[in-house]
Amino acid sequence: MDFLLKAFSLLTFIFFGVNSFAQTSTDKNTLKFNNGNIDEFVEWLDTRGEIINAHDGGIIFVSGKYYWYGLALRALGQDKGEKNGAATETGINLYSSNNLLEWNYEGVVLSTSNDVQSPLRSPMRLERPKIIYNKKTKKFVMWFHYVGYPGNHGQEIGFADAGVAVSDKITGPFKYIGHHRPINDSGAVKDCTLFMENDSTAYFIFDRKMPDGSRCLHITKLSDDFLHTTDTWAKIDVANRREAPTVIKQNGTYFLVTSDVSGWKANAAKTYKSSDIFGPWAEAGNPCVGEQKESTYNTQCTYAFKVSVTENSYIIMLERHNTSNFLKCSYVWLPIEIDKNQQLYFSYKKEWYLDSMFSSKE
Numbered sequence: 001m002d003f004l005l006k007a008f009s010l011l012t013f014i015f016f017g018v019n020s021f022a023q024t025s026t027d028k029n030t031l032k033f034n035n036g037n038i039d040e041f042v043e044w045l046d047t048r049g050e051i052i053n054a055h056d057g058g059i060i061f062v063s064g065k066y067y068w069y070g071l072a073l074r075a076l077g078q079d080k081g082e083k084n085g086a087a088t089e090t091g092i093n094l095y096s097s098n099n100l101l102e103w104n105y106e107g108v109v110l111s112t113s114n115d116v117q118s119p120l121r122s123p124m125r126l127e128r129p130k131i132i133y134n135k136k137t138k139k140f141v142m143w144f145h146y147v148g149y150p151g152n153h154g155q156e157i158g159f160a161d162a163g164v165a166v167s168d169k170i171t172g173p174f175k176y177i178g179h180h181r182p183i184n185d186s187g188a189v190k191d192c193t194l195f196m197e198n199d200s201t202a203y204f205i206f207d208r209k210m211p212d213g214s215r216c217l218h219i220t221k222l223s224d225d226f227l228h229t230t231d232t233w234a235k236i237d238v239a240n241r242r243e244a245p246t247v248i249k250q251n252g253t254y255f256l257v258t259s260d261v262s263g264w265k266a267n268a269a270k271t272y273k274s275s276d277i278f279g280p281w282a283e284a285g286n287p288c289v290g291e292q293k294e295s296t297y298n299t300q301c302t303y304a305f306k307v308s309v310t311e312n313s314y315i316i317m318l319e320r321h322n323t324s325n326f327l328k329c330s331y332v333w334l335p336i337e338i339d340k341n342q343q344l345y346f347s348y349k350k351e352w353y354l355d356s357m358f359s360s361k362e
Contacts, residue, residue, distance in 0.1 A: 031100060031354035033333060038297050038348055041322050041330040046095060046103045054093050055329060056128045056319060058193075058303035060140075062170045068095045068103060069142075071126055073326040085326035087123035087151030088112060092142070094171060100307075100354075109172030110142065110165050120176055121149040126163060128244075130194040130303070131170070132202055134226045140167045141226040143204055145192050146179040155211065157181065160188035162204065164227055182220045182229040186211060191243040191259075193303065195277075202226050203277060205256075207243045208235075216240045217258065219278065234278040242270065246301045248336070250312050255344045257287055257316065259300045264323050266295040271344050287345045297348045299332050307354070312338070316346055 036042040044052040057070025072090035094106040110129075112122035125147035133140050146163030147153055154160060161181055165174035181189055182204060190207035197203070202222045209215040220233035236256070239245075244259035254274045260267040271284040288296055299318035307313045313335070320330035334346045335354070 032351060033349075033354060034351045035332050035334070035349060036330070037350060038292050041320060041328055043328060044103075044331050046105050048105060050105070051327060052095060052103055052331070053090075053327060054095060055326070056302050057092070058130050058317070059305040060131050060133070060170065061305075062133070064098070066097045066100060067106070067131075067170050068097070069093065069109065069129060069131060071129060072108065073329075074123075085323075087125050087147075089122045091120070092126055092129050092144075092174070096171075106171050109167070110174040110176065119148065119179070123151045124149050125151045125153075128192055128302070130192070132194050132196045132226060133170075134202075135199045137225050138168070139225070140170050140174070142166070142174055143192065143194055145189060145206075148179075155188050155209065157185060160190060160209065162189045162192065162206065162229070166227065177227060180229075182206065183208070183218065183233055187218075190215065191245065193245045193247060195247040195249075197249075197277065200224070203247075204229055205245045205247060207245070207261075214240075215261065217242050217245055217256075232278075236272070236279060236281050238281050238283055239272060244300050244302070246304050246316065248304045248306075248314055250314075250338055251342070253342050254281075255284075255338075256281065257301050257304070257344070259296065264321050266298045266300065266321075268294045269296040269301060273342065273344075284343060289345055289347045291348065297332065299330075304336060 046052050053072045054068055054070025055073050060067050069092055072088050072093045074085045091108045091112045092110040094109045095103040096106050097103045113120045127145035129142055129144040131140055131142045142165040144163045146161040148158045161179040163179040164177040167174040187208040187210055190209055192206035195203045203219050204222055205219045207215055208218045217236040217239035220229045223230055241261045242258035243261050246257040248255050254277055256272040258270050268286050269288055271287045272281040273284045274281040286293055299320045302317040302319050304314050304316045315333050316336050318332040320332055322329045336346050338344050
């Protein structure tokens with residue numbers, strides 16, 4: 001009986017005390033999501049009871065399990081450069097879950113180093129990491145925005161590049177391959193993401209900043225092993241001064257969700273659409289609706305991933321940045337809706353059930 005009471009207390013804590021999905025075996029709506037209020041910073045805890053530290057990362061589904069990875073940031077914002085905690089002394093963290101409710105800490109899959117000669121010398125930045133799987137090589141490949149020691153953004157090579165790492169297992173460790181600049185060395189790499197078209201074709205999408213200060217999103221096809229960029233690339237002309245790119249595809253249409261360039265200050269998201277990954281792309285408006293849509297609900301988009309509720313069910317991951325303590329940023333996940341006119345949108349929901357939100361698609 002004591003064991004049952006303890007188990008019930010633990011489940012009660014998870015359901016009411018953690019901003020995450022809550023699952024029961026009897027409810028039709030099995031996965032309940034709690035985002036809190038629009039201006040609220042809500043802590044997400046793993047199964048150890050510690051804050052999930054996986055910033056601006058993504059989700060990959062492997063062998064029936066979800067894996068959530070992201071940059072491990074510091075608690076007090078005491079880095080010696082920008083003094084905002086946005087550099088890492090740890091690397092990339094990984095968590096796993098069978099149900100999108102209970103997240104188990106898997107460890108650091110790409111570690112920074114104390115070696116002053118290492119390209120991963122701490123503190124530094126491995127921003128917006130994204131992982132895809134290459135069936136041909138049977139390798140997991142990670143790309144990220146590389147900013148070398150001491151982790152301050154710059155225009156010079158080594159402070160605004162595309163970094164690559166690879167592993168035989170999703171749980172790592174990942175081996176650092178190197179960093180470079182797609183297209184040519186004149187364009188600095190800023191925010192970035194990956195998009196996999198199918199099992200053999202993948203793309204790197206990034207904000208490219210030129211020496212004159214101009215910047216625009218670009219897309220480049222990856223090599224067959226996903227470890228290098230190729231000479232096949234395009235400039236997304238309409239996405240001028242846009243960052244935080246997130247891409248999904250549904251029914252032959254590509255959707256690109258972006259943020260304006262305004263530092264840590266929240267701004268209005270903007271969507272672009274295309275029938276071809278290399279364009280032309282067309283503006284499709286602000287995907288947010290309702291209160292605080294002009295601030296993207298006081299968040300910035302990070303990634304979108306597919307869930308298995310229905311054939312075309314996606315969740316967009318957003319992050320509410322806490323610049324006074326980056327460890328305590330708030331993760332916000334919302335269901336994506338695409339209407340009959342192929343318009344993508346998502347509305348803010350303090351709490352929502354995964355099954356019921358997507359049931360209309362079935």
